Amino acid sequence: MLRLQGLSKTYSRSESKAVDSVDLEVRDGEIFGFLGPNGAGKTTTMKMVTGVLAPDSGSVSIDGIDLAADPIAAKLRFGYVPDNPELWNKLKASEYLDFMGDIYRVSTADRRARVGELSERFAISDVLSSSIGSFSRGMKQKLFVIGSLIHDPGNWILDEPMVGLDPQAAFDLKELMRARASAGKCVFFSTHVLEVAQRICDRIAVIARGRLLFTGTIDELRTLRQKTDARAGDEDLEGLFLDLVDDSDSAGKGERQ
Template sequence: MIELSYITKSYNGKGKAVDNVTLTVNGGEIFGFLGPNGAGKTTTIKMMTGIAKPDKGTIRMNGYDVAADPIQAKKQFGYVPDSPDLFLRLKGLEYLNFMADMYEVPKPLRKERIETLGRRFDMEQALSDPIQSYSHGMRQKIVIMGVLIHDPEVWILDEPLTGLDPKSSYTLKEMMREHAAAGKTVFFSTHVLEVAEKLCDRVAIINKGDILFCGTFKEMQERFQSDLSLEKLFLELTGDE
């Protein structure tokens, strides 16, 4: 479960990148976080993960306060950033073992998980190669694998499908469904509204730091008395701001 309570963030004392945002993301659901470029999505995610500090408000991961109890809070989630260009000098397997060490995953268990993830993402043959030799899509896959190595309760994914080939994209969406079906939490931002419409249990739309809507796609249609697609409703919502 993720709980954001009245979080606000501004940069250089200018306009608020995120303004008084309150959201609850429950276990057992896939939650989509949507908004145009510069809307506040990545700033919100950076505050959720402890990379950025909110000016005010509280953030909890499975009940642990990210500011007051950062170590326990960070053990609850796995975070895929919007850029996969990390630890490029390491080989794929070295990176996965580094991530497993960080989260104290026992050696027999990590071996099993690396084999399973490598098979699901078709990365078994590439793990002995340096990450800097990988394509963008392969880098995205190794980052996702590293995030999942400790089997976190909460997944926080910032544009996770970018650069993935169709097979890997399908695999990740399948894994997101499996994770939610097990009663765990998936929070992901995306620009691909068609994917959000098919995959998410609920969505929130943010623009200029404000949450314009939070709920199911059906609730959105009922609220705006429209049978338009999520894409068209999104454009209507964010275009008039």
């Protein structure tokens, strides 16, 4: 379970808050989608959740462990798929996975079993001896998905995980996300692909201009929108999302004026 409380961040070279007082709880057993337009604060929030950025105020806890107080213990409890797979091109796929196994303290037997199973599932078992630099973007993404699960974490955090995946791999990843949630684990991912969010998320959060605009199920969002606009009843997530962000932009301009 992930819990974000009063999370705020202002970058040193900026005057406005990139993330402003975000409260969020991602429960075990659910797939939680984190949505927002470009520059909304999604990546900054993801970086604070994973311990890459220190928040100015607020806290993050992973399964009840405070990330700032005990970062190693907290980080051991999640697996993370970063959004940029172009970072490890000098390593072989097997070297990367072995590295992840060592970092997450996975026994030899467990890592062999998980690498074997997941690399078969994502159809890259035959290229494990190759250099990551020779992989396509989709293959790299699959490899990082496997690396993030090598310790079978209770929490799975994915930053734009569908980018670059072929239809089969995207389907497999969605299946895996559902399987982990069904097994009582928590899945938290950011995406621009609203269709994916609509199809697999149990709950979503929408962020814009650093503030959370909504947290709940898609049905709850629809009900909320119906209160302000009667036509919202038939809209899909894309329409609801655009209306919500549009309202937020108008409010923001109003505030500035």
